[in-house]
Amino acid sequence: MKIASWNINGIKARHDVLIAWLKQEQPDIVCLQEIKSMDEVFPGGEIEALGYNVETHGQKGFNGVAICSKLPFDEVNRGLPMLAQSTIEDPQARFIEGVFSFNNKVLRVISLYLPNGNPVDDPRKFEHKLEWMDRLHDWARSRLDLEEAFILAGDYNVIPQNEDCWDPTVWQGDALFRPETRTRFEALKNLGLTEALRSSSDQSGIYTFWDYQAGAWPKNHGIRIDHLLMSPEAAMNFVGCDVDKFVRDWEKPSDHVPIWLEYESPN
DNA sequence: ATGCCTGCGGTTCGCAGA
Numbered sequence A: 001m002k003i004a005s006w007n008i009n010g011i012k013a014r015h016d017v018l019i020a021w022l023k024q025e026q027p028d029i030v031c032l033q034e035i036k037s038m039d040e041v042f043p044g045g046e047i048e049a050l051g052y053n054v055e056t057h058g059q060k061g062f063n064g065v066a067i068c069s070k071l072p073f074d075e076v077n078r079g080l081p082m083l084a085q086s087t088i089e090d091p092q093a094r095f096i097e098g099v100f101s102f103n104n105k106v107l108r109v110i111s112l113y114l115p116n117g118n119p120v121d122d123p124r125k126f127e128h129k130l131e132w133m134d135r136l137h138d139w140a141r142s143r144l145d146l147e148e149a150f151i152l153a154g155d156y157n158v159i160p161q162n163e164d165c166w167d168p169t170v171w172q173g174d175a176l177f178r179p180e181t182r183t184r185f186e187a188l189k190n191l192g193l194t195e196a197l198r199s200s201s202d203q204s205g206i207y208t209f210w211d212y213q214a215g216a217w218p219k220n221h222g223i224r225i226d227h228l229l230m231s232p233e234a235a236m237n238f239v240g241c242d243v244d245k246f247v248r249d250w251e252k253p254s255d256h257v258p259i260w261l262e263y264e265s266p267n
Numbered sequence B: 001a002t003g004c005c006t007g008c009g010g011t012t013c014g015c016a017g018a
Helices: A011-025 A045-049 A126-144 A179-190 A196-200 A245-249
Strands: A002-007 A029-033 A053-057 A065-069 A075-078 A095-102 A105-113 A149-155 A226-230 A238-243 A259-263
Touching: A002 A011, A002 A105, A002 A149, A002 A226, A011 A029, A011 A045, A029 A105, A029 A149, A045 A053, A053 A095, A065 A095, A065 A105, A126 A149, A126 A179, A196 A226, A196 A238, A196 A259, A226 A259
Parallel strands: A002 A029, A105 A149
Antiparallel strands: A002 A259, A029 A065, A053 A065, A075 A095, A095 A105, A149 A226, A238 A259
16 A cells, blocks of 8 residues: 655645646555645545545645545544643644554554744744644654554655755754754654654655755755654554655646655555 | 745735745
8 A cells, every 4th residue: 555745835736736646656545735725625526536535624825734545534633732731723734634444453644744944033933843843742652652553644844864955054054954853853753653764765865845946956956854754553564665756847846746655454 | 145936815916935
């Protein structure tokens, strides 16, 4: 089974590219980010016609996540819980969890869109990113207690290591590369989550994002910020992971490309 | 250098993204 994650940067602008990629690559579950659409106007008809069930958590204009799955949803949970002391709801749509049955075992798949966090001197931005990562950490810890298979897929807006960007000096000080950001990503993995791509390859220069500006794509000035993390129960069924870099060359591309993993049936 | 694109909302410019 193929499980993918892709920040499509607007479902209305990317609809036809998404359909073409679904037809060609035929993933079983796809986590989308930045759908930039409200749930009631999400154009899911053609996706459903290809055999997918579609669940969205959208908002007007910005953010928004979705999961398209050939497996039927047993349960859907929208929104990352706030920290215990908070009394307000998260106004930004950045998190959706689908619960599936795969060979009679629970499989949870999450599509997340972690805040960018720039500029770092604006607490509404960078502090919000760090707080969101702390909430994700708490959420993951509670899910790990269930001892079930889950895959945390999405646009993390985190460059984990120097080798994950074309020029680390350019990204020094950026919210995607700040020590506070990277240590939180490491702390999340230290709970016992396995990063799919780094289980397949230790190569430098594997990227999932190239900016539209300054000829970043033809110069290969990319960064690796879209990640697939697996719980121990999911990692046992992990087969391999790759990035569909070729999609960046298609007409009217997203600035991100899909990342996917192959998942075998649990015993 | 925080813009050199792009998408979106809602109108033709401002904001966000990374």
